[in-house]
Amino acid sequence: MATWVGGLFLGTAIAYTLAAALYLVSLVRGAEGKGRFAAPVLMAAATLHIAYLAVDTLAHTTPMQGIAQTLTFLSLGIVLAFLLARLRGKGIDILGAFLTPVALLFLMGAGVGRSVDAVSPDVRSALLPVHIGVNALGIIAFALAFGAATAYVIQERMLRRKKLGGIFQRLPPLDVLDNFGLRAVSLGFPLLTVGIVSGVFWVDPVESFDISPMHGFALAAWVLFAGVLLLRMAAGWRGRRAAIGTIMGFLCALGVLVGYVMRDTGVS
């Protein structure tokens, strides 16, 4: 069983790498060449990923426990959410170029975190799966928003500098990216809020008021996303500023996950 798990993990990682590379090719060279295989390869990768999770669950612990499982779930969630979102409009297809690397990054993080994935028993509670699940869904939403925001910033910059070459031609319209990002952030924000509150008060009461870098990152992400939404509603902030806020928010959320991986692998 263990070789199966290892093999599937490796296969999934390779498939994601391939999909990410193909998306980058289609971003730079256009979706007509080799890039047209990006989406099918990504679907294949997701299938492998599901198989990996299934086999791993049978062989291992229950899912959603420990940072490794959370990260693999996250990575799959991002991919599935993207694949679903692109069903609704081919226009955002190219966002795969930004999202697939994020999914790959999470999967790699899971690989690092695999060695130690037992959650210490004193923080194990009935609410732990809820806490992890809600946060994971939130991060998936933010990852989608991050992809859109990155594309927005790149495209806006090219438009301002009047560099309207290959990549510019292939990105979706600014307005589409802006709306997509907003929707993803408004979806992720309540989830993140519940996630943080559940973490502070129910799951982690022992460490709750001891501000670790992880808590700092979580708080920063929350403040940033709150700012993005609030300023948009109150002052109509959108476009570049909202996109930069979204990117920073996602990076902070990423910081939380990095913190978990480091703690669980004993680096810190």
Add this chain to the structure above:
Amino acid sequence: MAKELVLVGLSHHTAPLELREKLAVDGDAREALLKRWSEGVAGEGVVISTCNRVELYATTDDTLSAEQRARALLEARLTDDERKSLEGSLYIHGGEAAIRHLFRVASSLDSMVVGEPQILGQVKEAFDAAKSAGTMGSLLGRCFSRSFAVAKRVRTETGIAEGTVSVSSIASQLAKKIFGELKGRKVLLLGAGEMGEAAAKSLANTGAVLRVVNRSPEKARKVAAECGGEPRGYEQLASEMVQADVVISSTSSDRFVLTTELMKDVLRGRRHRPIFLIDIAVPRDVDPRVGSMESVFLFDVDDLQEVAQENLAQRRQAALAAERIVDIEVAEIEAWRRTLDLTPTIVALRERFAEVVHGEIARSAKKMDLSDKDRKALERMGDAVVKKILHQPLAALKKSAGDPENAAMIAATRALFDLGKPSEYPPAPERAPGSGKLVPDES
């Protein structure tokens, strides 16, 4: 001798519009022309007719008379004066050159705007029209269907269709890049002027709502009527700017019309909704400092023209790569065409030998009272003998394909073995999946 291809036509490269529009044929007229062409000669024929070209592709046994007939068909549609100007406008290509021309036309390499997408549809239309007129045969059929594949290759493997090249289409393309769907978006046209109106029209055509502001109310009404928009008073400029998504400015003012002060107010009212300013006035209407304000995208005439130039240069670059693809494809179809004369002869020769051997075996089998099994064994042996005997002569024939003496060798073979005259062409070979090479139909 297989039929030769011939192309007689004229295009925007060689003929003025007045002549082209006289010769353009469509629907029934095209069918009539094709029928008249094929009357009596039993040749294939296809007519490509667009506003930029009229071309007749045909197969013939006699290239010279075919050219004359084609010319006569075209001249019949013209007055005497026009016939004279036709003289210098016609181009005539035969064989490989005709195929190359077709491939270049279908790939939009010969178009007025290189890379434009309509031409492929028009070539397909010509193909269908010839089919329904009954003048499509195996040779032109293969050349045309190959031309579609070549066009697709050129389109996907080179950047020939990328980037727009006119100011008004660049403006609407950029607007789409910023706002996505333009339907229901508000476009404000400031001032009059040909280029501004053209850009406004092309935006209004995509479903945007157009408003026109001008210092003179009459002019605003006039321009609005022409472009399909609503006139607005000049005093409403600021409030219209607050609502607009795209502003095209082409006034004749010699001072900035959209100053930073005005824009600051406008932006405050817009709550950071992005605004796309297109300044096609010379001297400029929009203070260039406006371009660095948040949520403002400003393009002036030079910016737009630079984009057009870049896109054109890119297309020219892509056209070079496209010509190489055409070269390869022409070489492939030529290789196939060279075997056309040969294949029927080879087939006939094999059939003739097999016929003799099988006939003799059948007679002997009856006399000798052979069992089915033994007879089959004999037949196999006979086939093997035929194959061995024919191996050398067939190899020599194939080797000469395309050489000048090939026709003589074919004629000699046919005479020696009494094979008669060749009938129709053999079926076109299919492409082996993935190989990209033609599969030889004889092996």
